[in-house]
Every structure is written in structure tokens, then in C-alpha cells.
Amino acid sequence: MNRFQNPYAPGAGTRPPELAGRRHEIEDFEVLLAKARRAAPERSMLITGLRGVGKTVLLNEFDRLAGDSDFFTNFREIPPDATTFRTTTTEICRKVLLAMSRREQLKAAAQAALGVLKSFSLVARVKDVAGMEWSVGIEPVPGKADSGDLSEDLADLFIELGVVARAHQTGVALFLDEVQNLSAEDLSALIMALHRVNQKSMPVIVVAAGLPQLPRLAAEAQSYAERLFRFVRLGALPAEAAAEAIELPASRLGADYEPDALEAILDASGRYPYFLQEWGSKVWDIAPGPDFTLEDVQVAGVEVEAALDQGFFAVRAERATETERKLMRAMAWLGEGPYRWAQVVDAFGGDLKTCSVLTDRLLKKGLVYRPRHAELDFTVPHFAPFIRRHYPTLRR
Ligand SMILES: Nc1ncnc2c1ncn2[C@@H]1O[C@H](COP(=O)(O)OP(=O)(O)OP(=O)(O)O)[C@@H](O)[C@H]1O
Ligand SMILES: [Mg+2]
Structure with missing residues (x-):
């Protein structure tokens, strides 16, 4: 066939020619948008799944739908490195508030909220605060969003956004991808902040996506997480x-x-x-x-x-170092996952300490996850057969 007309879209986050099997999720999201606009309480969504199941694509689709519904939106991938979450949220909220302030009716309120954002960012001593585009004359508002407690400050900030949006019958929808990269503390702060925003019936939605361990991480961070989020598990x-x-x-x-x-x-x-x-x-x-x-x-x-x-x-596979790959080989040659932790340690040669260190590093790199306590599996579907095809077993 004519290669120039090839409609398929293999890639990362690339919109497929047919977004198949997502009708329910899209309908749920539309309900969420409608309720948020009326400031009626509704659980937000936490999308999880292995690599390549379509989390980012779905999040992008939600972003588009929210934009079409006149919501102010921002999409952000949480990086695995050390940037603080306060810096990331400063960036996100700044973009939203600047978009708001471009609308004549929202301008004054958005500018006031930018002051609160500035106080929020000063707590983190965000290095480039001065270099950020704040629009002229934005002064920090002491006493708001600057307590130093991230969950409280985030809640203050989200409420500021909500108040501006609500006064104009619209809302704010934030999309966070690769959320498993957040530290336990930051995830906990985010969940607590959303809890407060929910109680205040603000039209602010945060939809998060990440690897399958997220619901467990969220529940560990805050026990009420499952009442706050609808867990959407994507797979085959x-x-x-x-x-x-x-x-x-x-x-x-x-x-x-x-x-x-x-x-x-x-x-x-x-x-x-x-x-x-x-x-x-x-x-x-x-x-x-x-x-x-x-x-x-x-x-x-x-x-x-x-x-x-x-x-x-x-x-x-190349994202792992050679020693980390050794652990993945030990896993893969056990057969198909999930793998019992004790078995992995045994297959690796019994060195529990090294195994733990390597596992932590692979978890951070998003190559493996813990489906349940004392279990391990690959985050990439069909990864074990690949490892077996390309890397020999440890025990020859
Ligand atoms: N509903 C769908 N129907 C058909 N193809 C899809 C669907 N969702 C995603 N895809 C395709 O699957 C591929 C992977 O999608 P995407 O990058 O969103 O996955 P992901 O879950 O975010 O993966 P990762 O965890 O690696 O970030 C893309 O090529 C995309 O076009
Ligand atoms: Mg993705």
C-alpha cells in the first residue's frame, strides 16, 4: 500500500487513527466536566496501566474535551528527576492564570490570584521565579499559600483558581501524566489538597495517569484516596x-x-x-x-x-544498567510474571541486599512495579519473552 497514506500511529502519546474502546471513559469524563462546572461533587479519575496501553492518549483526549467545554486546562508530565512539585505546580498554575488573565472579564481576578501564586512559589525559593513571566506589577500576597505546608498551600492555590473560574461559569482541568514519579510526600499533599478543594465544591479537576502501582501508592499516601478518585485501569x-x-x-x-x-x-x-x-x-x-x-x-x-x-x-532495556538488567534477566527466566519476590532473589543468587537496591532503581526507572506486596513484574507488556530472546539465563 501507499506508505504515505499509512494511517496507523505507533508511538508515545500519538493519537491513534481510531480511539478504540474508550467510550465509557470518555462519557465518565464528560459527566465529571459537567458536574465540575456546576460545582457538584464527583470523583476525579486516576488512569493506570502498563506501558503502551494508551494512558497519555486518553489524557490528551480529556484535555481536548475540557478545552472544547471552555475549561482552562494544563497538561504536564511529572519528570523522574529532582524538580520539586512546588515548582511544577507553580508552572502549571501560572500558565492557567495567564490564560485566564487574557480574558477581559477574568483579568482582575486572575491577576489577584497570580499574587497568591507568587507567594506560593517564593516558599520553594524557586530559582527562576524572577525570570518567570509574571506580568507587570504582580506582588506576592503574604499569608496565602505560603505556609510551607505543601498540601495546605496547594489547596489555597487550587481554591484561588476555582474562585476565578467559578465566577465565570467555567472550570479548571489539570492533567498530570507519569504521576508515579511523584514522591510519597508530594502525592500525599496533592491528594489532601484535592480533598479540600472537593469539600469547597470548586470547579477544579485533576486527572492523573501513571503505572499500575499508583492506586496502591495513592491509598498508602491517604486512606481516603479511593473516595476521591475513580480508578480507571487500562490494559489490553x-x-x-x-x-x-x-x-x-x-x-x-x-x-x-x-x-x-x-x-x-x-x-x-x-x-x-x-x-x-x-x-x-x-x-x-x-x-x-x-x-x-x-x-x-x-x-x-x-x-x-x-x-x-x-x-x-x-x-x-537499555535504560537499565548492566547490573540492573541482571535482575531483569533473573525475573524473565522465571517465566511469565508476576514474580514472587523470594523467587526473584533466589534466581538472582540469593543476595537480598543487592536485589533490593537494584529493584528500587528499576522501580524508579519505571521498568518494574509491585503488583502486590512481595511481588514484582515488568511494566512493559511482552517484556519477559524479549529479555529471554536477547539475554541468556543467569544459570547456565
Ligand atoms: N484506544 C486506543 N485505540 C487504538 N490505539 C491506541 C489507543 N490508545 C492508545 N493507542 C496507541 O497506543 C500507543 C501508546 O499510547 P500511549 O503513549 O498513550 O500509551 P501510554 O499508556 O501512555 O504508554 P507509556 O506508559 O509508555 O507512557 C500509541 O501508538 C497510540 O496511538
Ligand atoms: Mg504515556
Whole structure:
């Protein structure tokens, strides 16, 4: 087929040609928006799932919907490095308030709130506060959002945003991606702040996304987290949605899959969104079309596997140091996860201390997670077979 017309979108956060199987989540979010606008209490959403299941794409879609509903929005990926959360939230709120102050009716209130934000940022001694674009004449407002207690200060700040938005029948929607990168303290502060904002019925929504351990981290941070968030767990798509993700983009361009060809793709991809895009894309590029056959899929399979091995999997495996990779090898050669911690230690050679240190580092790098207490698994689907294909077992 014509490669220039290839509709599929393998990548990170790249909008798929067909956003399959997300009707319920989108409807839930629309309800959340409508309720937030009326300042009626509703649980926010916490989206979790393994790598490549479509968390970022869904968060982006929510961002777009919120924007269409005239909400003020901001999307932020929490970096794994040491920037403080106060600095990150300063940036987020500053962007929102500057957008608000560009509207004539909101200008005065937004400028006042910028003063509160400035006090908030001064607590962190944010290095480049002076360099930030504050618009002229913004003075800090002492006594607001500057107590030094992040949860209280964040709540003050979110309430400021909410008050400005509410006066003009709109709201604020903030989207945080890779939230597992927050420290336990920061996550706890965020949850406590949202709790207070909820109690005050403010039109401020925070939708968070991250790896599967998040609900547990959130619950550990604050026991009422589950009453504050609706947990949305993304994984492999149901068969019907996976078929739509593959078939619809092609059929819109006049190409079709034979049933056994489609079946083979759903099987080999495990119906994971990222893998589906990669399969669709490779079949499109190599097959003459316009009808895709099982043979096309088999031929493309070699290329898909090579592309995943050299790209998707290799990039992640190389994020680990050689010693960290040794632990991943010990895991992978046990078979499919989740792995019992005691078994991993044993397979690694029994050195508990080294194992713990390496696990912590892999957790920080987002390569493994703890599905349950004393268990470990890879965050990347189909990662164990990749490791087994490319790295020999530790015990030879
Ligand atoms: N609902 C969907 N239907 C079809 N394809 C999808 C869907 N959601 C995501 N995809 C595709 O899956 C791939 C991965 O999406 P995305 O980057 O959002 O995943 P992620 O969960 O954020 O992964 P990571 O944890 O690595 O950040 C992209 O190529 C995207 O186009
Ligand atoms: Mg993502």
C-alpha cells in the first residue's frame, strides 16, 4: 500500500487513527466536566496501566474535551528527576492564570490570584521565579499559600483558581501524566489538597495517569484516596475494540482485512494498543492490498518483531544498567510474571541486599512495579519473552 497514506500511529502519546474502546471513559469524563462546572461533587479519575496501553492518549483526549467545554486546562508530565512539585505546580498554575488573565472579564481576578501564586512559589525559593513571566506589577500576597505546608498551600492555590473560574461559569482541568514519579510526600499533599478543594465544591479537576502501582501508592499516601478518585485501569483492548482499532482506519481508505488475517494480528499483539498500531502500520507498508491476507500478516510479523525488539523493547532495556538488567534477566527466566519476590532473589543468587537496591532503581526507572506486596513484574507488556530472546539465563 501507499506508505504515505499509512494511517496507523505507533508511538508515545500519538493519537491513534481510531480511539478504540474508550467510550465509557470518555462519557465518565464528560459527566465529571459537567458536574465540575456546576460545582457538584464527583470523583476525579486516576488512569493506570502498563506501558503502551494508551494512558497519555486518553489524557490528551480529556484535555481536548475540557478545552472544547471552555475549561482552562494544563497538561504536564511529572519528570523522574529532582524538580520539586512546588515548582511544577507553580508552572502549571501560572500558565492557567495567564490564560485566564487574557480574558477581559477574568483579568482582575486572575491577576489577584497570580499574587497568591507568587507567594506560593517564593516558599520553594524557586530559582527562576524572577525570570518567570509574571506580568507587570504582580506582588506576592503574604499569608496565602505560603505556609510551607505543601498540601495546605496547594489547596489555597487550587481554591484561588476555582474562585476565578467559578465566577465565570467555567472550570479548571489539570492533567498530570507519569504521576508515579511523584514522591510519597508530594502525592500525599496533592491528594489532601484535592480533598479540600472537593469539600469547597470548586470547579477544579485533576486527572492523573501513571503505572499500575499508583492506586496502591495513592491509598498508602491517604486512606481516603479511593473516595476521591475513580480508578480507571487500562490494559489490553477487548477483542471488538482491538478489531476496530485495526480495521476502521484501513477501511476508511478502502482496504480490508480477511478474517483470519485480523485474528492473527489480535493474537500476536495480545490486543495491546501500542502493538496493534505497530502491526497495522507494518502490514500496511508491506502488503500490496487492498485486501490484507493471513500471508501478509505472517510476512509483516518478521518486521514487527524486529521493529519492537530494536525499538520499543531495546530502548527500555537499555535504560537499565548492566547490573540492573541482571535482575531483569533473573525475573524473565522465571517465566511469565508476576514474580514472587523470594523467587526473584533466589534466581538472582540469593543476595537480598543487592536485589533490593537494584529493584528500587528499576522501580524508579519505571521498568518494574509491585503488583502486590512481595511481588514484582515488568511494566512493559511482552517484556519477559524479549529479555529471554536477547539475554541468556543467569544459570547456565
Ligand atoms: N484506544 C486506543 N485505540 C487504538 N490505539 C491506541 C489507543 N490508545 C492508545 N493507542 C496507541 O497506543 C500507543 C501508546 O499510547 P500511549 O503513549 O498513550 O500509551 P501510554 O499508556 O501512555 O504508554 P507509556 O506508559 O509508555 O507512557 C500509541 O501508538 C497510540 O496511538
Ligand atoms: Mg504515556
